[in-house]
Amino acid sequence: MDNIANLMHGFSVALTTHHILLMMAGVLLGILVGVLPGLGAPNGVSLLLPLTFSMDPVSAIILLTSLYWGALFGGSTTSILFNIPGEPSSVATTFDGHPMAKQGRATEALSFAFLSAGFGAMAGVVLITLLSGWVANFALKFSSPEYFAVYFMTFASFIGLGGASPLKAVVSMGIGFTLASIGMDSVSGNIRLTYDFDVLLAGVSFLIAVIGLFGIGELLLTMEEGLKFDGVHAKVRIRDVLTTAAKLPRYWLALLRSSAIGIWMGITPGGPTAASFMSYAMAKRSSRNPDKFGKGEPEGVIAPETADHAAGSAAMLPMLALGIPGSATAAVMMGGLMIWGLNPGPTLFTDRPDFVWGLIASMYLGNVVAVVVVLATVPLFASILRIPFSIVGPVIVVICFIGAYTVGSKPFDIWLALAFGVIGYVFKKLDYPIAPLVLAMVIGDKAEDAFRQSMIFSQGSLKIFWSNPLVSTLMAIGLALLLFPLIGVARRGVRRLATARDQ
């Protein structure tokens, strides 16, 4: 029961007026970021990160994680009221959430969404509380080859399970790795790949990439679509919230199943978006009346929301315990930890227990704060969306570029953000996945170090990755994930041959 004692200590760290205020500020900023198109959770965290460099790490991570919770909630608000998902992970919420709102059940839909999201997040945090210490202890046995195998597994699952074309995922990931290797080489101390440009000496910051790819790229796409907000008015009354809350236990099966899906997809880097779609599909398939889905079925709101938030919080487990982010936002936060001078991974639990358990405790509090704040501020944020996009769009542009400049006070970064914006726009239009690029930029150096150290141990033999049961298992899982799309192609090929023979 070490974990419980640690958690109590964590609460004593997190439960101060200062931190509660930071949580509220973070949640409010997060909802704003989640509501506005072009600004998502990864982008919001990137923009805020440079402002936290001078803060103490515990306060900084509380602010950033609260922003993350807020952004997840904000994304669902626009899905339900405006039929516009503020975040990719809340696309599935539009299927039934918006029809409910149009039938005049907006409050019910919002309350179901927020409460089930809160439930999902709690399930994820409870899991982190119970498992993180154990996972970290297990990971202490890891040395370089095992670490490389875990990184390999992470990227293999992106390629195999990401849903996008595996080739495009490889391209995106490879670009991330090469961008990460620009500048100082941490092993030899050489300066690499700068092509004699002084501006590249310090490397390319992943924050600039996120701001460009997710922020400016997304805005260009939004403008191309010719965005029109045509929303449903909503006023949230306490009584309606309570009557909805009373109905929630009826959906216990959906809540538990969706939490399980979300947690699984959060820990393996499937991410919240995949989790919400999968959970929606499962709910529809197992429902007694699947015809109601898509026409305003509460379970169609509960299932994706629970899974989305469960995945969002569960993604923090591999980030803390292994140093492997489970989502793009977690990747940005992990980059933040490294900038604050912390080393994410199993040693963090012994080196900085106050930080780890303060963060975990703040997740419990942060989600409660987030549910309350979001219910209280729905009308306010809905009215923000009524401001015409011709004002909001340019203001977001300015925020993105100012954010890019504050990362390192380098004018070159502004150009770089612009370039990443164009790349992000083209990549999104052609279905290149962007999350692997960001992930590779953040953990690229660590993966390279792990690989090089393994090679030094083994005198250059790749056999080291099959040298003991642990590393072999990890590599085998990675290879299986990598080959997963090929199985699908082969199956389809066989079926086509079979039908051709029948004819």
Place this chain on the structure above:
Amino acid sequence: MITRFRAEITTAAATALFGLGIVRGALEFGIGWDSSGPQPGAFPFYTGMLVTLASLATVGLTIVRRVAGSAQLQEHFLDGERARRVASFFLPLFAFVVLSMTLGMYAATILYLVFAMRFQGHYGWLPTLATALGAAAFFYLALEKFFQIGLLKGPIEPLLGL
């Protein structure tokens, strides 16, 4: 008119070239083995190769699908109407970046917001100026005063004594 086929091929060719550029850069630092293990160029060399090969495979796959008659590849990547909308947003944005470099970010913010609201959004001068100056003042107070982070400044700020 740009079809999706052309866009796919162009993008894949660009990423292939990027990969080759990295491969060339990595060769300078050695891709072999020395006393301290793999040389610094090795990892970028192989990731660059991976990008190039995957890009070439994308080109190949796209051509095969085109020959097989995929309807998706015949679609417009960007038609006239959409291109106009993107350009009307992107060009001022580009001007904002250029102005940031020459006049500083505060002046660029004001000019950009005025242009977008007054000349693209057709708002009156009063709300336009209020928004533009308000935004610049907000960023100034929040960043320079509260967070003590300086933004890129141009020739105008010293004249105002800021």
